[in-house]
Amino acid sequence: xxxxxxxxxxxxxxxxxxxxxxxxxxxxxxxxxxxxxxxxxxxxxxxxxxxxxxxxxxxxxxxxxxxxxxxxxxxxxxxxxxxxxxxxxxxxxxxxxxxxxxxxxxxxxxxxxxxxxxxxxxxxxxxxxxxxxxxxxxxxxxxxxxxxxxxxxxxxxxxxxxxxxxxxxxxxxxxxxxxxxxxxxxxxxxxxxxxxxxxxxxxxxxxxxxxxxxxxxxxx
Numbered sequence: 756x757x758x759x760x761x762x763x764x765x766x767x768x769x770x771x772x773x774x775x776x777x778x779x780x781x782x783x784x785x786x787x788x789x790x791x792x793x794x795x796x797x798x799x800x801x802x803x804x805x806x807x808x809x810x811x812x813x814x815x816x817x818x819x820x821x822x823x824x825x826x827x828x829x830x831x832x833x834x835x836x837x838x839x840x841x842x843x844x845x846x847x848x849x850x851x852x853x854x855x856x857x858x859x860x861x862x863x864x865x866x867x868x869x870x871x872x873x874x875x876x877x878x879x880x881x882x883x884x885x886x887x888x889x890x891x892x893x894x895x896x897x898x899x900x901x902x903x904x905x906x907x908x909x910x911x912x913x914x915x916x917x918x919x920x921x922x923x924x925x926x927x928x929x930x931x932x933x934x935x936x937x938x939x940x941x942x943x944x945x946x947x948x949x950x951x952x953x954x955x956x957x958x959x960x961x962x963x964x965x966x967x968x969x970x971x972x973x974x975x
Contacts, residue, residue, distance in 0.1 A: 813898045814972045816937055824974040825896055830857055834971055837894040844886035858970050861887065865963035871908060874920035876928065884925065887967070888932035899938050900968040901926045906959035907946045919943030925965050 818824050825833050834857050841852050841859065851862040865871070867880050876884075891899065903922035905914040922941035930936045951958035 810898050810900075810940075810970055813937060813940070814974075817898070817935070817972055818974065820937070822896060822972060825971045826974065830971050830973060833894065833896060834859060834969075837890060837897070837969065840890050840893065841887070844890055845883065848883050848886070850883055858968055861967040861969070863965045863967070865960045868925075868965050869921055869963060871906065871959070871963060872917070874917055874924055876924055881928070884928050885932060888929050888934055891929065891934045891938075891969070892932075895935065895938075896972045897938065897969045898972060899926075899929075899934075899940075900970070901929075901939060901941045902966040902968070903941070903943045904948055904962060904964050904966070905946050906962045907949070907953035908959065911945060915943055915945035917943075918945045921965055925967075 814824070834854075838852060838854055838859050841861070845852060845861070849864055849867050853860045853862070863880075863883065867883055868877060869875070869880075870877065891897070901922045903918035903920070903925075905918050905921075907914070909917070919941065920943075922943055926939050926941050930939070946953070946962070949958075949962045950964075951961040953959050953962060
């Protein structure tokens with residue numbers, strides 16, 4: 756099945772903002788975030804790109820904008836510090852923080868993200884995303900991949916679109932909280948990458964998730 760990558764490089768809209776009761780900052784309203792897939796993708800007009808584009812494009816753009824690149828032993832140290840801060844901020848939230856080399860991976864399960872069959876962010880998920888945004892603002896020498904996943908309920912086409920919309924909604928909110936839109940890609944995988952059996956309610960809940968990968972900006 757075709758995977759759609761959404762590059763938030765030019766202008767991801769953050770219309771429909773309200774004040775976040777937890778932080779006092781503006782945030783995208785539930786109505787705006789919960790809009791249908793077609794509307795959200797349309798609002799990102801022309802920013803859908805193919806598989807051939809990779810993180811090096813974003814890194815080059817950000818380096819050119821003066822963000823600067825990490826080098827040598829500083830790469831691992833930077834990610835060590837960021838990982839520690841994420842673990843501190845996300846303690847007891849249900850989000851797992853893992854490390855694969857210099858990549859930090861956040862796994863956000865459905866009990867704090869999305870109900871079955873919908874892309875509207877659960878109200879309690881805003882607190883988690885606020886914590887993630889806080890760290891991403893502090894550690895800005897990274898690019899961020901946001902992966903949306905679903906369970907197997909519903910048709911494959913519906914689930915593909917749903918996974919894309921979930922990734923878009925998470926990304927738009929992080930951007931609305933002051934992170935650089937040029938850092939992001941969104942990928943919808945639909946039901947194709949389960950981490951548990953879809954034959955049980957618990958397994959479906961585990962599969963209905965968002966994953967965020969955070970990679971360092973390097974010049975290589």
